[in-house]
Amino acid sequence: MNVQKLGLVFFPAFDWAISPTHPEREERLLYTRDQIVEEGLLDMPAIREYKPKIAKIQDIERVHVGVPDIASLITNAHLVSAGGAIAAADAVMKKEVQRAFALVRPPGHHAMRIVHGTRGFCTINMEAIMIEYLRKSYGIGKVAIVDTDVHHGDGTQDIFYHDPNTLFISFHQDGRTLYPGTGFTNEMGSPNARGTTLNIPLPPGTTDRGLHEVLDHLIMPILGDFKPDIIINSAGQDNHYSDPLANMAITAQGYARLADTLKADIAVLEGGYSIEDALPYVNVGIVLAMAGMDYSKVIEPNIADCPSQSSSVTHYIKDVIKERQDMWGRKEKLQREAIMKHGEFWQTERSIYYDDEGINEQQKERVRICPHCSGYVIIETKARSSLHYKTAYIGMIPQKACPACLKAAYDVVHTAKKQGSYQHYMVQNKQEDRLEKL
Amino acid sequence: MGFIPGKRGDNMFLGLDVGGTFTDGVVVADEKIVSMVKTPTTKENLLQCILTVVDKMVEDTGSKAFERIALSTTIVTNAIVEDNIDQVGLCIMPGPGMNLNDILPVAPYILSGYIDHRGREMAQPNKEEVLSACRHFSSCDVFVVSGKFAVRNPCFESAVTDWIQEQVSPMHISTGGKVSGSLNFLRRTNSAYYNGAVWRHFNAFATAVEEALKMRGIYSPVFVLKADGGTLPLSVARNYPVEAIFTGPAASTIGIMGMNDDAAVSGISLDIGGTTTDIALWQKGRPLLAKEGAAVDGHVTGVQGFRLKSVGIGGDSLVFWENHVLKVGPMRHGPAMAAGGPKPTVTDAMVAAGFIDFGDRVLAVKAMKLLALQGQSPEEMASQVVDKAVNGICQAIADLLDEQAAEPLYHVEEIIYETKFVLENIIGVGGGAAGLVPLVAKKLGISYTLPENGRVANAFGAAVARSTLDITLRADTAEGYYTVAELGIKNRLPRGKFSLQNAYELAEKHLAELAQRNGIFIGETQIIQSEEFNMVRGFTTVGKIMTCRLQVKPGVLQYGEEELY
């Protein structure tokens, strides 16, 4: 079979918007479409365009638990965007193409396991849905996600926080200066998965130079060490110097070279809101790089506006790289210490804000530090908005759960149900690939 | 320019399709075929077979007063395949993006200056560079100018064209935006390149046709068929010869439309000829257009055509064994043995198996005997060959339907509420249709129709095809102007509110102007693409971007339509 280099699932969702003037509106990928079509990229023998599939609710519930249910919280656009990521995954797994890029919207990397609504423009997490689909359909084990959006991929981090088989690396503009205000170096995964969440907060003003230092000296060696079966790129484009929502200074060349170095098996679009000045060029650069073609001539018309990197930023980045390398080298030790310290359960409590509808969620989470599996998880959630008050008590059973964790998860949720202080009781049983309402 | 039915007395339309092997001609009067001629194609000199057909028709009908003579020829395709094309000075303004250097048919001369996706002038072209390009291409008589996003702003292509004109006044300059008005710089550049490369050859042919007809005392206007099934007056086609590639399948598709009396069926048509079967998709009685243009010599172009698939199986396809595997086509070694040919063909199998009555049955059976394995009867062999041919065609139909279903869609609604293509009926035309179409229909479990005179659907299509034109209007209300690429215009938008409806009306007006200029009757028009986006900057709507592509609907001439102004 003739294997083409790049499968491109292009789905600009020209009839979907969060609201008419929202950054996530119909127009977002219009100029990108224009540039891609005008270049003739879709006619290149190295590139094959794919149509998105339509994701099933079961594909989504393999990752998310919607309260009261996921179907009522999403639109058809979400099914197609997730289906776009799935189509990209299928094209790669069936070896029709070497790698694939799902250039789709809506985005998803701020969507966490529990979903009450939309936060950071995201309702469901496209990459996570795709990864669990890959595991279910093709038996993929170790996965590395490299999130190159300017915002911390807090949703993806949340979803894989207890999973030692998923390495989540995110570089982003420092959470002290940007939404969602997380992604610090001390967020490293729960004890059983300590070290497989790796955040790289970068200072505002980071340029291609800083980014490629991080890539060459930190991310690539760690990927080499982790040896994933597959590399996924959460390919946000809002690190661009012209992006209105952030303060970084990456160019189309920087992004294309990133794609060229990373050689992700599958990339999925995330953010990027400089819709005229950045996206057309960044996307063409990424597509060319992923297709193994010459991207050296992809230069933004207003490249003169790109600032250069200050020496303080350069020094800061050097320090971050050093500290993160150091952590990665000590991660087994850190894990042993964390397991010793926490005993049978690791727990956390936090509030999560859904900016779109003004929902405040209080979440209590408990994961069993099991010596035989990654451990079952219990989440208690209470979400309040001006319109609703929704609560749920949820058990989550990993795909490779041990018999003890499997049983315990059900027991715990049943016991809670008897007490009856929540509206909904659910068990996400990944072993049986179903979400049960008790 | 105009001609009025009845004035010449006979209301006769002459259509002619030059195929790879045979040239067919028909004369249609009052929707009926009154003359039909077939002659071998004289590949070295196409004019010869064209004139043979015309002469026979004059003899047949006793008239020289045809309302119109429409030609579907392989003149352009042959010129390209045989490399009978001119050296072209290809000048491009690619701006930032993909590196096209090794992708275009010939090495381009790269000029600076470029337009961005909104049609804004980001860097000016440089006259000195254009002059060096002229020196670089000093041996070229034909130039091509193509700029990225020229369809959003034709000014740079025009300026460079003027400079070249001023400096070297070449015989011809093709510009990308005028040859194709759609986005896709690569395709426009390739289209314009081939347009320029075949320009001289085509014009010599056009002149020869006109002179030969004049010498015979035939003064009917000559039209040329395009790949989209429309016709262009020869005088207009002289500047757009690339439009005349792959017209054969388009001619027969229009012919089917005419023979099918506009029955609103959905399904496929099969034009089964000597060596190929052309498959088209039909929805509610109309053939579907291809999303993208045709490829020429491995290079994609913007030349619009129908959604077609060709498979190398036809009546004269050679049947043979290769490494113990039975093969059907794609080559032809003369006619069927039943008709005195040298080797077994699909037609021989059809005759031997009793599906059709043609030529000498004894010879057809002999052909099958030649092929049959030990212990296999000629009838068994014949049915094996027929199965093989039918399966090959069915596979190609399945592939075409898969391609149609895989066509990317960019709206949520289109994907969620997508309707599957429904196969209801097969319309079969061409020499091999009578035998094979019933078998294909049976295998697919659907009905079929075989129009009378389906053998000459191609020439019939040429005879009755309407003239077509299309333009692309794009309005950017934030920038305050609109462009029509095919006309090379960029105008300010009228003051006040401008809606998509206004854009349609403006497009209608420009299409009518162009039609008048080209001497084309403008009947029914159709919008083949339209979109509208709100532009929001900083939470306020600052304007709209609208695109509409309007076309004189291809199809069959209606009575009186040939009446021009």
Ligand SMILES: [Zn+2]
């Ligand atoms: Zn982002």
Ligand SMILES: [Zn+2]
């Ligand atoms: Zn366990």
